[in-house]
Amino acid sequence: MLEIRELTRRFGDKTAVDRVSFEVPAGLMTGFVGGNGAGKTTTMRMVMGVLGIDDGEVLWGDRPITRLDRRSFGYMPEERGLYPKQPILDQLVYVAQLKGMARTEARSEVQELLERFGLGERAKDHLEKLSLGNQQRVQIIASVLPKPAALILDEPFSGLDPVAVDSMVDLLREYTRDDVPVLFSSHQLDLVERLCDRLVVLSHGRRVAAGTVSELRDAGVPRFRLVLGGDAGWVRDLRGLEVLDLDGTTALVEVQQEGAEQHLVAEATSRGDVHEFVRVRPALSEIYREATA
Numbered sequence: 001m002l003e004i005r006e007l008t009r010r011f012g013d014k015t016a017v018d019r020v021s022f023e024v025p026a027g028l029m030t031g032f033v034g035g036n037g038a039g040k041t042t043t044m045r046m047v048m049g050v051l052g053i054d055d056g057e058v059l060w061g062d063r064p065i066t067r068l069d070r071r072s073f074g075y076m077p078e079e080r081g082l083y084p085k086q087p088i089l090d091q092l093v094y095v096a097q098l099k100g101m102a103r104t105e106a107r108s109e110v111q112e113l114l115e116r117f118g119l120g121e122r123a124k125d126h127l128e129k130l131s132l133g134n135q136q137r138v139q140i141i142a143s144v145l146p147k148p149a150a151l152i153l154d155e156p157f158s159g160l161d162p163v164a165v166d167s168m169v170d171l172l173r174e175y176t177r178d179d180v181p182v183l184f185s186s187h188q189l190d191l192v193e194r195l196c197d198r199l200v201v202l203s204h205g206r207r208v209a210a211g212t213v214s215e216l217r218d219a220g221v222p223r224f225r226l227v228l229g230g231d232a233g234w235v236r237d238l239r240g241l242e243v244l245d246l247d248g249t250t251a252l253v254e255v256q257q258e259g260a261e262q263h264l265v266a267e268a269t270s271r272g273d274v275h276e277f278v279r280v281r282p283a284l285s286e287i288y289r290e291a292t293a
């Protein structure tokens with residue numbers, strides 16, 4: 001497991017990352033979200049040791065992370081870092097060799113990954129000849145060579161078409177099945193909700209939420225939707241509830257006082273037909289908006 005503990009980074013007067021703590025457990029995908037400038041890239045850079053840490057620490061398997069540990073990680077930095085004017089096969093093999101793979105092994109692994117991402121025919125092309133999305137696929141391949149002990153991916157899905165997203169997801173799932181911890185940042189909340197097992201939300205350099213998607217959806221003040229046979233206007237007069245929305249026979253309420261929902265159901269039943277009474281859990285996009293507001 002990778003653990004980020006009270007990590008802090010300042011640039012001049014500005015604290016870009018402010019005592020941020022979270023875990024990236026083995027075998028799970030952890031999504032890292034937050035608005036522009038929230039501190040995601042800075043955090044990932046500190047994890048990878050490309051940026052100094054002002055306070056706090058990064059632990060790998062219960063001990064402070066070392067340079068050697070970091071070398072075993074796959075990292076996709078924000079500044080992508082491959083050469084535009086070199087053939088993609090050559091540079092990927094070179095990257096793999098730098099990380100300790102033998103040349104023949106590297107070539108076959110790279111070929112296999114290129115095939116997998118639909119780039120088998122492009123192996124000899126210069127990177128710059130590829131579309132941006134295809135360049136992104138090449139960057140992904142570079143970050144997973146050789147098989148990483150952990151994956152730290154800064155916006156790995158940006159610019160990918162749905163087919164490439166699926167290939168990437170399949171690949172990441174193979175790593176998590178082998179117990180590799182994966183941390184990836186993204187602005188695509190729908191994708192994050194689909195993919196990640198856990199989520200960390202940053203806002204202005206601070207961690208404002210963390211947990212599994214269902215934990216986050218279950219946290220917070222409970223909301224209920226009530227659909228009646230008749231008008232629901234009377235709900236406004238009940239104590240302990242805030243009416244968020246009222247539309248004829250339907251009311252959306254937030255429970256302010258413990259047990260107020262029981263009183264609501266009892267009152268509704270005594271007044272006539274109750275067609276529906278359900279707990280409403282917020283979508284991830286709502287949680288995100290509230291956490292980062």
Ligand SMILES: Nc1ncnc2c1ncn2[C@@H]1O[C@H](COP(=O)(O)OP(=O)(O)OP(=O)(O)O)[C@@H](O)[C@H]1O
Pocket residue numbers: 011016034035036037038039040041042043
């Ligand atoms: N080298 C630097 N010098 C000065 N300020 C920096 C530097 N790097 C980052 N910052 C500042 O730190 C804050 C966090 O930036 P960071 O790039 O980590 O955010 P982010 O969450 O990755 O944003 P985005 O989603 O836009 O990529 C921003 O205010 C940014 O301007």
